[in-house]
Amino acid sequence: MIPKQTVNMTDVARRSGVSIASVSRALRGESGVSPTTRERILRAARELAYVVSPEASRLSGGATGRVGVVVPRIDAWFYSTVLAGIAGEFDTVGMDLVLYALPDSASRYRFFEALPLRRKVDAVIVASVPLTARERTRLDQLGVPTVFVGGHHPGDSHPWVGINEELAARQAVGHLVRIGHSDIAMIQARDEEGTPWATNEGRIRGFHRQIDEAGLTDPIVVIAEWGIDGGAQGMEMLLSMPQLPTAVFCHSDEMALGALRTLSKSGISVPHQISVIGVDDHPSADLSDLTTVAQPVRDQGLIAARQVLAQLDPDAVEAPEEVSTLPTRLVVRGSTAPPR
Amino acid sequence: MIPKQTVNMTDVARRSGVSIASVSRALRGESGVSPTTRERILRAARELAYVVSPEASRLSGGATGRVGVVVPRIDAWFYSTVLAGIAGEFDTVGMDLVLYALPDSASRYRFFEALPLRRKVDAVIVASVPLTARERTRLDQLGVPTVFVGGHHPGDSHPWVGINEELAARQAVGHLVRIGHSDIAMIQARDEEGTPWATNEGRIRGFHRQIDEAGLTDPIVVIAEWGIDGGAQGMEMLLSMPQLPTAVFCHSDEMALGALRTLSKSGISVPHQISVIGVDDHPSADLSDLTTVAQPVRDQGLIAARQVLAQLDPDAVEAPEEVSTLPTRLVVRGSTAPPR
DNA sequence: CTGAAAGCGCTTACAG
DNA sequence: CTGAAAGCGCTTACAG
Numbered sequence A, B: 001m002i003p004k005q006t007v008n009m010t011d012v013a014r015r016s017g018v019s020i021a022s023v024s025r026a027l028r029g030e031s032g033v034s035p036t037t038r039e040r041i042l043r044a045a046r047e048l049a050y051v052v053s054p055e056a057s058r059l060s061g062g063a064t065g066r067v068g069v070v071v072p073r074i075d076a077w078f079y080s081t082v083l084a085g086i087a088g089e090f091d092t093v094g095m096d097l098v099l100y101a102l103p104d105s106a107s108r109y110r111f112f113e114a115l116p117l118r119r120k121v122d123a124v125i126v127a128s129v130p131l132t133a134r135e136r137t138r139l140d141q142l143g144v145p146t147v148f149v150g151g152h153h154p155g156d157s158h159p160w161v162g163i164n165e166e167l168a169a170r171q172a173v174g175h176l177v178r179i180g181h182s183d184i185a186m187i188q189a190r191d192e193e194g195t196p197w198a199t200n201e202g203r204i205r206g207f208h209r210q211i212d213e214a215g216l217t218d219p220i221v222v223i224a225e226w227g228i229d230g231g232a233q234g235m236e237m238l239l240s241m242p243q244l245p246t247a248v249f250c251h252s253d254e255m256a257l258g259a260l261r262t263l264s265k266s267g268i269s270v271p272h273q274i275s276v277i278g279v280d281d282h283p284s285a286d287l288s289d290l291t292t293v294a295q296p297v298r299d300q301g302l303i304a305a306r307q308v309l310a311q312l313d314p315d316a317v318e319a320p321e322e323v324s325t326l327p328t329r330l331v332v333r334g335s336t337a338p339p340r
Numbered sequence C, D: 001c002t003g004a005a006a007g008c009g010c011t012t013a014c015a016g
Helices: A009-016 A020-027 A035-047 A054-059 A077-093 A105-114 A133-140 A165-178 A198-213 A228-239 A253-266 A283-287 A298-312 B009-016 B020-027 B035-047 B054-059 B077-093 B105-114 B133-140 B165-178 B198-213 B228-239 B253-266 B283-287 B298-312
Strands: A066-071 A096-101 A123-127 A146-149 A160-163 A184-190 A221-225 A247-250 A275-280 A291-294 A323-326 A329-331 B066-071 B096-101 B123-127 B146-149 B160-163 B184-190 B221-225 B247-250 B275-280 B291-294 B323-326 B329-331
Touching: A009 A020, A009 A035, A020 A035, A054 B054, A066 A077, A077 A096, A077 A123, A077 A298, A077 B077, A077 B096, A096 B077, A105 A133, A123 A298, A146 A298, A160 A165, A160 A298, A165 A184, A165 A198, A165 A247, A165 A275, A165 A291, A165 A329, A184 A198, A184 A228, A184 A253, A221 A228, A228 A247, A228 A253, A228 B283, A247 A253, A253 A275, A253 A283, A253 B283, A283 B228, A283 B253, A283 B283, A298 A323, B009 B020, B009 B035, B020 B035, B066 B077, B077 B096, B077 B123, B077 B298, B105 B133, B123 B298, B146 B298, B160 B165, B160 B298, B165 B184, B165 B198, B165 B247, B165 B275, B165 B291, B165 B329, B184 B198, B184 B228, B184 B253, B221 B228, B228 B247, B228 B253, B247 B253, B253 B275, B253 B283, B298 B323
Parallel strands: A066 A096, A066 A123, A123 A146, A146 A160, A160 A323, A184 A221, A184 A247, A247 A275, A275 A291, B066 B096, B066 B123, B123 B146, B146 B160, B160 B323, B184 B221, B184 B247, B247 B275, B275 B291
Antiparallel strands: A096 B096, A291 A329, B291 B329
8 A cells, every 4th residue: 555645634634534733733742632533643644654744834833843963074983973873863753854064164154154054944953063153143043942062162051062171181191190101292183274173172271281280391282184194294293303202192083093003104112112092982992902081972962962852842852951061981992001 | 234034025026016926936047037127136135135935935846955865874984974975065056965864674664664754855865775675665655866875776767876896895805816815714794684785795796706716615704793893703703713714805894993903912913824805995994004995985975966966957967877886996005915 | 622714935827 | 028826735823
């Protein structure tokens, strides 16, 4: 029994012997429909494999059943994992996910000026995109609930979920200090377009604070482009200096992996001659035996999704905390050891 | 100058002194509007910062401006990279991407039975999801153009883009044979739910064909679950056999990376005691110095996106081949060497 | 609890 | 070239 292409509410109404008004109410779980009628309607809808037209629903004042999700890029472990967390939650309630990637400043500009999401979604999740005041304003003009994942605290009343970047850096550097290192360098990440990523700022701050607290002075810092190759270059910079530090804190695991590659090519033994630590617990960190500070990533997506769903329908989902700072955790592996 | 939320076509019509029919025609660039009128309308629309309501447009016969994209999962390198390719193309024409992940058979079942994409999208891209006949039928019932990425050839007239999985496997095994190996094992991937992935089948076939052609007999084959841990387990199985092969062809780089991990833990030197090769050219393959057969992944998404856009508007985009088989390429790194 | 009807903001024959 | 009007498939007061 193949359902027709164009089953609409009228078909469901006819099949269950009621008006479309009742069908509409029953389908949206509104009160004011008798249990018997509701049951009959739901069965008819199921049998016809009926799907509400989001366009019509929206046009007459309903919701779109869609949430926009904005990420800097899709093909990076962190974001694809956050997306998976969001998608998993949305799937359980039948919410659709409209995906926007803003890989460069041109696409970011277009996005915030044209606001392509306008009138198309019930809510928005913004993952780790640093916003200017102007962009913040434009986002608010969408007039829908907005939830942030990672990046800067929105400051105002928007829900946020993420980690304490500064603390994560301190956990990493603290580990190095605790096992005896006093000559600790950092490979920092830079954005070629100068975007002020909260992650960068937080981890740099944490590094310096922890160094200060340990009473160490003048740590060496090199800055390279974000990513594996950047990490490799950062380590090359360190290698070109007169003296090698005994340990290196890398902005992220991906940069640490690049650093490890450079060290391996140079025949410098890890952790024997130098300790290396990252942040994230990227899947490759395990493979490369990299010590790191793990952050829960999928959970960040999951919680952001729940936050959005709770805002849209407080009865359907229990709302997480307005601000959820998830815990990070030191994962000790073979790339760190006491200095010789 | 912040545009008001509620400017509609009637406002534009009033301001330019014409009917909404003319406004609609002028705005969509249809013929049959005098230059003067058109000019007046466009100016009014600009002054009011008018944006067409996509809902209303769709409801009265227009397109949704949305394409559904279906992937088995989001947080795996291959799929997130394909998605990035698709998203990049869509962004250039303002097409929205509605994302669906089908991580297990339950979600797959729900998806194909409920067809949540119905009436919501202008077209669909299906990435590497093996389809039953029933699922194929259901997909067709969406009644929109459908394009496939990877996986099985659709067989019928749907466009497809992917690689020749069998050839990729032969390129890998051929390399091992060429440098002198004759004792070559394979670590195959299994799906816990028994899904018949085209990738598995193609690569297994390629392995055996190439082994046969080389005149080798009775290759050892172990089967493990897809992924890094599966690869590690597969190698453990090989290590428990009386004799180690001189080379191992792994279903994918991720499985090869797991295999390398096991070897490293066992103190077995690569490529000295055993050569390891994978398929994909996953970013970690470079880091781990893994020889592999590279496939273009982003391009698969990009081409699928163009294919869809061309079907929706032949004038806007030049259509790629109906069937695009992209080339794969041997990438020799340090994990393979002639046998001792 | 249930239904008839207005209306959401467009597109598109159909007339003129 | 231009406009009046039907209609897309819903939601939501308003009645009963």
